[in-house]
Amino acid sequence: MSDLLIVHSAGPNVTVQDRGRSGTLAYGLSRGGAMDRLALAEGAALLHQSDDLAVLEMAGVGGRFEATRDLRIALTGAEMRATLDGARLIWGASHLLPRGAVLDIGPVLSGVYGYLHVGGGIDTPQVLGARSAHLAAGLGRVLAAGDQLPLGADGGSATGNIVPRDTRFGGGVVRVVPSLQTELFPQDQLDRFVRTRFIRDTRANRMGVRLESAGEGFHVPGGLSVVSELIVPGDIQVTGDGAPFVLMAESQTTGGYPRIGTVLPCDLPRVAQTPAGAVLEFRFVTREDALEAERRYRSGVKALAGQIKPLVRDPHDIRDLLSYQLISGAIAGDEL
Template sequence: MIDLTVKSCGPMTALQDRGRLGYQRFGVSPSGAMDPRALALANALVGNPPETAAIEFVNLGGTFACEGGPLRLALAGAGAPLKIDGTPVPPLTSALLQEGQVLEVGHPRSGTFAYLAVAGGYAVEPQLGSLSFHLRSRLGGLKGAPLQAENRLPCRPEAQAGAPMQLSVDIPEDTGPIRVMLGPQDDYFTPESIRLFLESEFTISSQADRMGFQLTGPKLDHAKGFNIVSDGIVAGHIQVPGSGQPIVLMRDRQTAGGYPKIATVISADLPRLAQLRPGAGVRFRAVEREEAVAAARQLRDWIASLPSKLEPMHFSLTTEHLLSRNLIGGTVDALSSAAHD
């Protein structure tokens, strides 16, 4: 067995996969990766199915060591940099971590969530069919907990064969408003509130985590009060409590809620919203079901195409590549050379 040993990491660094599906009716939150696009990228680079569990980093990075290596691994998401023994690994490439080497994942630069995948996945026992860690129920992760220093993640040695690969693929980078479908309780809001919701800019507040993103902006007034009979919650539902400030429910959401939901973020845009940091502005645009379904299929097809975009890793003599290498093994002067003649 090969182990990836945690030397240091942030407090919410944890294993996440597609989520714990099929148990919400029993009150179990699905959890799962906040950015499944980045999860799929990291997994494609090491030959895994797109929803295989990886280490999810939240705002912070970490350092790791390999015991019994080598390990074939890859990092993707939020522009987080990767180094092995201080040498940068180019973006969207896999790498081999040899026994004794130190892997360093830097802080995400352009978002919040990054993912570290290893070939074959982590050999950890799932709970209710998933490795996804859920903080409030303490399900999944490594023995029901996030990762911390000295943890050892077992990996499958038989999956480590193969050369490093790179992905030549365009990353979806939509910058327009987040698309939503109105409802299911948009009739609980005044027409003016619907207009404000779709025409105003909101801000991601500091009260944003894997359970939900509290937004700040114009107050959205209710037309029929702010309590409803509790009903089921899906990722992307936008609840509006009595404060009039919307809350976008995310992967660690509760399974049922009693506040009216003005709209629902479409599944294809939820990863983009998840990568926004507190203080970022966000606008919404209402779409019909046909556009939401087309966008979901487009994202599905893009993820499915990733293995066909893999190619063997090659290096070109660019300035960036040369600067990442130690090209000098030492220096001598004429006198020291003469002394050894």
């Protein structure tokens, strides 16, 4: 029997994801893949493996899981309440999931998308070069109780490490560059756009994130007659009612709504992880500044492996504390 990750229960939006598909735009299929690609890199660094391996993406709530072999796991992205046979697990860290033990991942505590990584990756069949479910295109599906996911071979052994936590889980400032229709917007609307504090709407999914604001919407004269053309994740379309809509991993590949700007790829994880009701603000940057931001982001991803630290557990979370050898090499006082 092959090694399996057994799904005993799953939230409504748990899917297998990886870095997505490249080279499919010409066929009308967007890249897809994980909404927070930085979380993929964090898990790969914790487990010392490639970030091309497939993981479980959990939006809002996780599920209950069990493995048929001793399994290294890492938990990244939006923090969720996680326990192993009832004992609390630290998020943003790597752990050992013993064979037959039960991993429970509950509701999100901050952010939107949490990720469960496993040593060797999820080894479901590839479709068009990736294992990612692309729900908008009908590729793959959400997971359900009773699913059994094959596991890849794991050549590593390290667990008990933690990755530094960053600030992308509560909204904030997002950098954008001009898009093809930015100049169609009157200057006063562009000025108002960068002054506005947008609220992340509850209407959001893997296709895009809708934003609301207290003021009037944004409009382009003749905006509804824009010719449909290529669009990419990060484009900010302004719909007919004037609300901005940030396109995400499973966006369509063409569209006719005017685009007021495009979010830098390195800032898309922040948009993805901004919970409903949190504030996002936009700032235009130059092409040179955007390229430098992308270079810094990629350098930071490469440096993640060097930022991993040993996980120091809270003694209150260790139910079998007395079985641990807390001090090595101690001798009794009468032997001195």
